[in-house]
Amino acid sequence: MVTNDLAAPTASPLQIARARGRVRGRLILLGPAFVAAVAYVDPGNFATNSTAGARYGYLLVWVVVVANLMAMLVQTLTAKLGLATGRSLPELCRERLPRPLNRVMWVQAEFVAMATDLAEVIGGAVALYLLFGIPLLPGGIIIGVAAFAVLALRSRGFRTFEIAIAVLLGVIVLAFAANLLAADSDPGSAMSGLVPRLQGTDSVLLAAGILGATVMPHVIYVHSALSRDRIPAADDAERRTLFRGQRADVLIALAAAGTVNLAMLLIAAATFHGTAIPGTDSLEGVHAGLGQTVGTAAAFGFAVALLVSGLASTSVGTYAGEIIMQGFLRRRISLLLRRLITLVPALAILAIGLDPTRALVLSQVVLSFGIPFALIPVVAFTRRRDLMGNLVNHPLTTAAAVLVAGLVIVLNTFLLWQMIGG
Known part of the structure; x- marks a missing residue:
């Protein structure tokens, strides 16, 4: 009897995904960018874009559009970095940078994660106050607990977490x-x-x-990790296919986030510009103004969106803290402890009664400080063929990335100087 000792070729994970059908095979490639996109519609964006529309009408529409295009480029490079190297940005920094510099990178990244959580928890607490009259401190605790529940979805796999964040978006x-x-x-x-x-x-x-706050450093860390953990590529051809899927993911998710930011400005321009409605530079003032000019339903919708934004954003911020410690130090702590570490500063600020809008501004100072530490390595790594292989940047892509990174860093330095000086 003749037997065939040749084993049948094993299908790659991408081939298995494609076998699910044309639509399902493509949908499974989407997800990481939706997690990143939440950072572009966080509570800080609510106040900034509303202020732009209230003060200057439609004058700064172009700024929102340019900011969104910049975000698309940065997040595309970030996704490509994780896909091509199989490493998150913090992991690459640990492997490629001198140990003292890596430790400095880790410390600043932890502060970035805490500042992110501070802004999102405060925004969510303000939303609970606007919706139900819950005081800010209990509201912050509720947001923290609810975010922990969202994070717990990761125990069912990254896909479940990504879908939950996409639904919130x-x-x-x-x-x-x-x-x-x-x-x-x-x-x-x-x-x-x-x-x-x-x-x-x-x-x-x-x-x-608006432009300087386009790139949030913590989502660069998160996005590189999520794209790393997607479908592994069997060869260069599959890697290119997966990158096309990641690029579509970024375009769809960031287009949705950009639409929200644009809507924030357009609504404020249509309802507040040229009026004497006070307080439109604060979350509470925008909510009250919408109730006066558009109606109770509009104010309710704003508060619900703010609540969902705070909940989704703080979940992503806490996850960023986990990625940061695991990557830079190769250590992990429990999710509960991580949640408490990032939650305590926000609750402390709510407990002492600091103005919520002022606290949001202060958190942006810390985030501005963290921008160069995330952007510069992304641009530097993605231009290296020994790391990126066939996904290395085209020279024009690198030039555009350097321009965007330089612009964002200069603008954030300018804002930092203005905030400290003013």
Whole structure:
């Protein structure tokens, strides 16, 4: 009897995914960028974009659009880094940088994670106060516990966590879409806002704030880890296929986040610009103003979106802390302890009664400080063929990335100087 000793070839994970069907095979490639996109619609964005619309109408529409394009480039490079190297950015820093510098990178990254959580917990607590009248400190505790529940979904796999975050992002998109329709903004004036121009020193500062806050360092760490943990590539051809999927993921997710940011500005321009409504530079003021001008439903939608934003963002921020410690130090702590470490500063600020909007501003100072530590290594690593293989940057891509990184770093340095000096 003749037997065939040749084993049948084993299908690669990508081939198995494709075997699920054309639609399901493509959908399974999506997810990591939706987690990253949440950082672009966090509570800090709510106040910044609303202030831009209230003060200058549609003048700074172009700034929001440019900021979103910059974010797409940065997150595409970040996803490519994890996919090509099989390492997260913190892991690559540990392997490639001198030990003292790596420790400095870790310390600043931990502060970034805490500052991120501070902003998101405070934003979520403000939302609970607006919706239910819950005082800020108990509200912060509720947000912290609820975020822990979202994080616990990772025990069922990264896919479940990604889907949960994508659903929360979808709620934010729907809330602002409904409010935009109710606000009756002027499409013609909105289109005119695409022409780059500024109006006085204050508009320059606000434009710098929108652009400078485009890149959140913690989502660079997270996105590189999520793309690393996706479907492993069997060869260069599969790696390119997976990168195309990651690129589509970034375009879809960041387009959704950009739409929300644009809607924030358009709603404020249509309802607040040219009026005497006070307090539109704070979350509470925007909520009250929407209730006065558009209606109770609009104010409710704003508060719900703020609550969902805080919940989703703080979950991602805590996850970033885990990625940071694991990558830079090759150590892990329990999720509960990690949650407590990042939650305590936010609760302390709420307990002493510091103004929530002021606390959000202070958190942005820390995030601004962390920008170069995340951006520079991403650009440096993705231009190296020995690391990236066939996914190495095209020279024009590197040039664009250097330009974007330089612009973001300069703007954040400018904002940092303004905040400290002012």
